Amino acid sequence: MTMDYQGNIFRPPSEAYSILLQVTTGCSHNKCTFCRMYKESRFSIKNDDIIMADIDFAAQHCRHQNRLFLCDGDALILPQKRLVKILSAIREKLPWVTRVGVYANTKSIRRKSREELEELRNLGLGIAYMGLESGDDVTLQAINKGSDSARMIEMGKKIRKSGIKLSITVLLGIAQKIRSRIHAEETGRVLTAIDPEYVGALSLMLTPETPLYNSWQKGEFYLLNAAEMLEELFIMLDNTELSDGYFHANHASNYLPIKAKLPADKAATMELISRALQGKINLKPEAMRGL
Template sequence: MHYEGNIIRPPSEANSILLQVTVGCSHNKCAFCGAYRGERFTIKKDDIIFEDIDFAAKYCRNQSRLFICDGDALIIPQKRLVPILERISQRLPWVERVGLYANTKSIRMKSDSELAELRQLGVKIAYMGLETGDDVTLKKINKGADSARMIEMGKKIRKAGIKLSITVLLGLAGRERSDIHAAETGRVLSAIDPEFVGALSLMLIPGTPMHKDFENGNFELITPDEMLRELGTMIATTQLTSGLFHANHASNYLPIRAHLPRDREKTLALIASALEGKVRLKPEYMRAL
């Protein structure tokens, strides 16, 4: 396989075939993210992509899922993305699910019929970084969309029959807007009603604008307990029809996996016990991105 730069994939795609179709991220401006700093976004040449698919056909016969890397594969023009998916279907007929990252810009660029076509060609899940539902924080982190656009595009991709996994980031708003960040994120998640929500805990990355703000005293990193309180508020205010809300990423202090609404009260009780010191939190040295 031909890999270039950082290969980023969701935790749930750990056992998937990783097919790199793009290099970098089409947005690459988020203040907290250092994954693709200094990396120019490009779409790889078809012959290299097809060669990697052929490689997977020979050596990846035990993997039933495929994830298209990198930062925002949905941005690929339909006329190029469709042949790639057709090639996957032809050469890897055992692959049951194709996943990719999406953002509001790339979702907006696809028509309803184009998204439906991608679904028919095997794209069954998209991963979108909401990070927060707080418009003030969204603007500050340079996410490129407000909460209304997040809701609109989240609903759009779900309407196409593509499952949606949304990422949110604990601690992102600092101490001053912590409660607002948590409650507004619950509001936006409820409006979109995704199948999956993944909560990560902020880890400052040297060289990013947010890390520089922290060093200059313009951003206050909240404590583990405060992150847990944010998580509790998010879970309490998130109304899902039937979704999985998990906070079991390596960055989190307290692993949580909750089906909402079924597990809401049990999960809030667990968080309360942790805040009372009755449940041990993950030590700092064991956290990772």
């Protein structure tokens, strides 16, 4: 007997050692031009009996893992009563679990009231992961993100005010060269407005069978090189002010791994990027990058 997994399972890098409890399949949006993570999975909510059986399995076999992640692409979109039931069962049967994480987007956050989010927090939901990708509205529309920067700020603040920690991902290179600076500056603006606990910057890697990959093959999309990605990261960090947060670019896709606590490490990290741009620090070889 094992836990029930349907389709491809994805989780944030920071949830590598978490119990992975699949409560939905696919992604409720599933229209971003750069992503094919859930293209083969139709969005659905799994049967409660299956979910509860998986929690029972975890109670027997996952006693050394103190974090749990609710898969798949947007588990926060579950009706409140079902989420409360799931989190309550986790608290009862997995009392050693200290934090539950979940992917979230503006659509699912908007559907929850402040009181409902606080209820979920009190039941153990400790962190939400939201893909911002860009703070530039032109870029957000081009990649079919389904939200604009104002909504991103509104929903990001809503999560933060509920007491749930927020981790935001941004995507270097997604705006091409023509809007690179605007993308970097506007993303910094939005991150500053939300003030999340964590920011993760990824460098764009084109995935076959996505609209963006097809555009690149036709010569309609320009993929930034390593130096251009670093320049964008420099500008983005320069425009980002966090009161007490982490700005990481240590994902496998990045050419220069950085891990900064803001505001304390900002100046030193920008100096590090500057030295890399001057050729004084070796970058990760292309063959070593990964999604």
